[in-house]
Every structure is written in structure tokens, then in C-alpha cells.
Amino acid sequence: MIVLSGGTGTPKLLNGLRKVIPEEDITVVVNTGEDVWISGNLVSPDMDTVFYLFSDKLDTDKWWGIADDSFITHKSMKAIGYNEGMMLGDIDRGTHIMRSEYLRNGNTLTSASSKLAQNFGIRAKILPMSDDTVTTFIKTSSGNLHFQDFWIKEKGKSDVYDVFVDGASKASISPRVIDALKMDDKVLIGPSNPITSIGPILALPKMKETLKDKKVTAVSPIIGTEPVSGPVAKLMHAKGLDASSISVAKCYQDFLDVFVIDKTDHFKESDFKNEGIECDIIRADTLMKSVGISINLADDIMKIFDNV
Ligand code: GDP
Ligand code: FO1
Secondary structure: OEEEEOOOHHHHHHHHHHHHOOHHHOEEEEOOOOOEEEOOEEEOHHHHHHHHHHOOOEOOOOOOOEOOOOOHHHHHHHHOOOOOOOOOOHHHHHHHHHHHHHHHOOOOHHHHHHHHHHHHOOOOEEEEOOOOOOEEEEEEOOEEEEHHHHHHHOOOOOOEEEEEEEOHHHOOOOHHHHHHHHHOOEEEEOOOOOOOOOHHHHOOOOHHHHHHOOEEEEEOOEEOOEEOOOOHHHHHHHOOOOOOHHHHHHHHOOOOOEEEEEOOOOOOHHHHHHOOOOOEEEEEOOOOOOHHHHHHHHHHHHHHHHHO
16 A cells, blocks of 8 residues: 655654554655755655654644653754744654765665664655655745745744645656556555645646546545644635635545545535546545554555456
């Protein structure tokens, strides 16, 4: 099973999936559009969230960083006049240093990531979507902001006029992702932000065409017109979409076989059909407030794949 992931909604589902199927059978293709160099090292938030999840280190209150990490270095630097913007934990920073050292020694991001996964004792394959630099910018009233500047420094408050994924059209899909897609025909798009988490993965040349030949199931990160969390509504509006499960399905309709919406979603199957969305619509409990709900959702998804 190949899972396309951002850094919050899909990791919650992966937390169930890894208890339902063997970890070795999971390949996660991770968004790197939010990566950023800070204090000399490459921070890759979505990759790190997935690493920490699979190595049982993740802070699952925030869904980023390491549980019980300290922030001594970050706070000491701030006290003498240097604000890193992102709160980098001390142990988390160790991951950034290792990744960056592997890169400085000539490794690709994919091989640096597989070394990290090995060091963490992870058996799932966790692959960055590309070895090339791809960066998501948010066009706002204060200029074009890196996603992290928009989300952390500006607290997502600016008006958003557009979102663009710089470097995507010239980037290549990571060779290990291409191999994984040749070997496996089941692709799950987790409940991640379709614009800033899944959008950059789909923006890579040949990705959408490849997905047309796969069995693709996606889970909505929006229940009816209510996002579970994060800036997805603002970002979808900037792309001319209203924030709804129907609009999420529209983002994927060229290659989507099954769309999983929440059991409480007020849209009916006919509402999707009326918008020209032809895939099967399945209802499930998608609000993953506990690992038990994540496990049940992962179970439901495995049954869907058995029937596609
Ligand atoms: P990011 O990288 O932190 O933006 O994380 P993702 O893109 O992976 O996840 C953010 C999206 O996950 C948001 O649009 C949320 O609405 C959605 N989300 C978060 N938790 C849940 C959940 O429990 N269920 C569902 N269906 N969506 C969720
Ligand atoms: N999110 C915040 O809202 N504030 C932070 O200070 C912050 C620090 C941070 C450090 C490492 C990391 O991997 C993620 C971090 N995040 C922080 C989350 C991050 O900004 C985004 O939620 C993800 O990029 C979205 O996937």
C-alpha cells in the first residue's frame, strides 16, 4: 500500500494502518514542499512527523516534534537575539543535523531519509516525494511567504490570494517512489490538505498520469464544509474552491476510484454526482480522536481496497 501524506491528518490514519497491516507493507510518499533550512540544517516537518510516528517518538498532542523534547538551544538563541521562527526541539534538531550532514556528504534526500529511517528502526518505507527542492509559497497581502512563515510567523492571518509550488514542474519524482508505484497498485491519499500537502506531490511531472492506472482511495480532511483543523479553507478559497468535501474530491477526480467521507457529512452521493464526480462514495468515522478510531478507519479502508 502506498500512502500519500502531509504532516497531520494522514499521520493520524497511518497510526491506525500500521496496526492493521505489517509495517513492511506500507510505503509513505511524503510532501517536502514545507521543508526549510533553519540555523544551517534542513527541517522537513512532514517527513519528521512520519519518522517520529513510526518510531513512537511523536508528540501526538501537537502532531509535530518529539514528545517531551526540550527547547534549550532554541530558547538560548532567542535570548541572545536570534529567533529561528519555528520552535525547534533539541532532539528534533539532532534529526535535522543528521539529515543535513548526509546531504552535505553527497547523499540525496531519499538516501538521507532511508539512513534516518534505519537509524530509527523503522520498517515502513518513508520516501520524500522528490530529491529536488520544491517549495510551497503563499501569496498574501504581505508578499509571497514560505508556508512556515505564513503559518508560524504570521499565524495564518494574512489574506491569501494564491498558492504556488515553486520548482515542482522541473522536479522529478524520487526514483524510489517511481519503483514503489511500479510494484503496488493500491494508493491511499490520506486526509491531508489537498492544496499544500497533497498538491505538491500531484504537481510533480507524471504523478497524476501514473495515478490514473492505480486503485486510488482518498479520505476527506473536510467534514461537509468543516475542516478538522488547519488553514485548508483559506488555501482552498485562494484556489477558487469552496472548503468542502466535494471540492476535495474535485482536486482528485481525474484519478480517484473511492472517496471516503465522514459518516456525519451532510452531502449526499447525488451531490457529488451532480458536480461530475464519478467515483464511489463511502461513509466512515473519519474523525480520528483516538487511535482506536484510526484503527477502525484503516480497517474500513483495507476492506475498500479488497473490493475495488
Ligand atoms: P499538515 O502538513 O500539518 O498541513 O497536515 P496534513 O495536510 O497532513 O493534515 C491537515 C489536514 O488534516 C487538515 O485539513 C485537517 O482538516 C485534516 N485532519 C486533521 N485531523 C483529521 C482527522 O482526524 N480526520 C480527518 N478526516 N481529517 C483530519
Ligand atoms: N508549528 C507551529 O505552529 N509552531 C512551531 O513552532 C512549529 C515548529 C515545528 C518544528 C519542527 C517541525 O517538524 C514542525 C513544526 N511545526 C510548528 C509544525 C509545522 O509548521 C507545520 O504544521 C507543518 O509544516 C505542516 O505539515
